[in-house]
Amino acid sequence: MKVAEIIEILEEEAPSKDALEWDNVGLLVGDADWEVSKIYVALDATEEVIAHASEAGADMIITHHPMIFKGVDRVVESDYVGRRIITLIQGHMACYAMHTNFDIHRMGKLAEERLGLSHTIALEPTPIDGETDVNIGIGRIGSLLDHPTTLEEYAWRVRESFDLPYVRVYGDPKQMVHTVAICPGSGKSEIKYALKAGADLLVSGDIDHHSGIDAVAQNLCIIDAGHYGIEHIFIGHIKELLAKKTGLTVLTEEKQMPYWLSQEEV
Numbered sequence: 001m002k003v004a005e006i007i008e009i010l011e012e013e014a015p016s017k018d019a020l021e022w023d024n025v026g027l028l029v030g031d032a033d034w035e036v037s038k039i040y041v042a043l044d045a046t047e048e049v050i051a052h053a054s055e056a057g058a059d060m061i062i063t064h065h066p067m068i069f070k071g072v073d074r075v076v077e078s079d080y081v082g083r084r085i086i087t088l089i090q091g092h093m094a095c096y097a098m099h100t101n102f103d104i105h106r107m108g109k110l111a112e113e114r115l116g117l118s119h120t121i122a123l124e125p126t127p128i129d130g131e132t133d134v135n136i137g138i139g140r141i142g143s144l145l146d147h148p149t150t151l152e153e154y155a156w157r158v159r160e161s162f163d164l165p166y167v168r169v170y171g172d173p174k175q176m177v178h179t180v181a182i183c184p185g186s187g188k189s190e191i192k193y194a195l196k197a198g199a200d201l202l203v204s205g206d207i208d209h210h211s212g213i214d215a216v217a218q219n220l221c222i223i224d225a226g227h228y229g230i231e232h233i234f235i236g237h238i239k240e241l242l243a244k245k246t247g248l249t250v251l252t253e254e255k256q257m258p259y260w261l262s263q264e265e266v
Contacts, residue, residue: 001035001036001037001246001248002032002033002034002035002036003027003030003031003032003033003034003035003036003060003094003096004032004033005246006036006039006060006062006096006242006246007026007027007032007096009241009242009245009246010062010096010098010238013098013102013105013106013241014098014101014102014104014105014106015101015105016098016101017101018101018104018105018126018128019099019100019101019104020100020104020126023066023099023100023101024066024068024069024097024099025066025097025098025099025100025101026096026097026098027094027095027096028066028067028068028095028096028097029067029068029085029088029089029093029094029095030060030088030089030092030093030094030095030096031094034059034060034092034094035059036059036060036094036248037059037248037249038056038057038058038059038060038248038249038250038251039058039059039060039061039062039242039246039248039249039250039251040052040053040056040058040060040061040062040250040251040252040253041061041062041063041234041235041238041239041242041250041251041252041253042061042062042063042235042252042253043063043064043065043228043231043232043234043235043253043256044063044064044065044067045061045063045065045067045084045088045095045097046084047080047083047084047087049061049063049253050084050087050088050091050093051087052253053093053251054087054091054093056251058093058251059092059093059094060093060094060095060096061088061093061094061095061096062095062096062097062098062238062242063095063096063097063098064097064098064099064102064231064234064235065097065099066097066099067081067084067085067095067097068081068085072085100138102234103138103184103185104126104128104136104137104138105136106237107184107185107231107233107234108122108123108137108138108139108140108182108183108184109140110233110234110237111140111182111184111203111230111233112140112142112182114161114162114233115157115158115161115180115182115203116144116147116157117140117141117142117143117144117180117182118142118143118144118145118146119142119143119145120140120141120142121134121135121140121141121142122134122135122136122137122138122139122140122141123137123138123139123140123141123181123182123183123190123193123194123197124137124138124139124190124193125137126138138183138190139181139182139183139184139187139190139193139204140181140182141179141180141181141182141194141197141199142179142180143178143179143180144177144178144179144180145178148176148177148178149176149177150173150174150175150176150177151169151171151172151173151174151175151176151177151201151221151223152169152173152174154177154180154201154223155167155169155173155223158203158223158225159225162225162229162230162232162233163255164225164226164229167223167224167225167226167229168207168212168222168223168224169221169222169223169224170207170212170213170215170216170221170222170223170224171201171216171220171221171222172221175200175221176200177200177201177221178200179197179198179199179200179201180199180200180201180202180203181193181194181197181199181201181202181203182202182203182204182230183202183203183204184204184205184230184231184233185204185205185206185227185230185231186204186205186206186227187202187203187204187205187206187207188204188206188207188208188211190202190204191207191211191215191220191222194215194220195215195218195220199220200219200220200221201220201221201222201223202215202220202221202222202223203222203223203225203230204222204223204224204225204230205224205225205226205227205228205229205230205231206224206226206227207222207224212224228256232255235252235253235255236252238250239251239252
């Protein structure tokens with residue numbers, strides 16, 4: 001199967017034209033006519049991931065975050081991005097990224113399925129081809145009408161649903177939660193949308209200390225599951241999609257959560 005045929009499947013899932021204007025998605029390294037027999041899926045195309053893909057005999061790497069994000073002035077071994085590009089080309093491996101286009105079309109919906117939300121809409125609706133659909137956009141917001149719970153109980157649910165070693169919580173653990181907003185990845189910018197929508201809780205990642213306590217002061221609790229903590233669901237979803245539609249071997253990077261050093265480990 002050619003790279004172009006795999007891209008066609010991915011474009012059906014999350015069209016690259018719908019990525020936010022500052023993003024850099026699509027085929028970043030390689031050629032659409034290259035042949036692919038084995039695919040490797042990861043969140044980021046780090047040197048370690050590229051090495052693992054190469055060792056596995058992969059012909060194409062698919063990631064959520066773009067390996068090339070800003071302008072590349074030169075492709076040299078002494079630069080970490082250049083080094084990755086050189087390694088990919090030498091190994092005849094294509095690299096494709098689907099970032100905010102995947103966020104807009106699929107990521108939030110995948111996350112909400114794990115959190116038991118109902119009556120959901122996009123947290124930040126995003127115009128597509130000049131038209132806004134409340135079901136398409138960054139993040140999701142929905143209700144727990146049938147199963148209201150405390151912040152503490154819901155924090156445990158988030159941790160277990162995404163198989164996390166820990167989450168960080170801002171707010172009164174005993175506060176009841178009825179309306180939940182979720183933004184996989186970095187969600188600091190979505191706090192204003194969660195507040196505007198009347199959410200009791202925002203589940204996201206990369207929430208700094210002051211943003212967390214300021215949100216609580218405005219009656220919005222926060223569960224910070226980490227940037228990787230929620231977005232790693234991309235990996236399993238893309239694997240399942242491509243294994244089903246291509247019949248190719250699809251391998252994935254093992255989960256690489258930052259770990260919490262406990263007293264028992266010291």
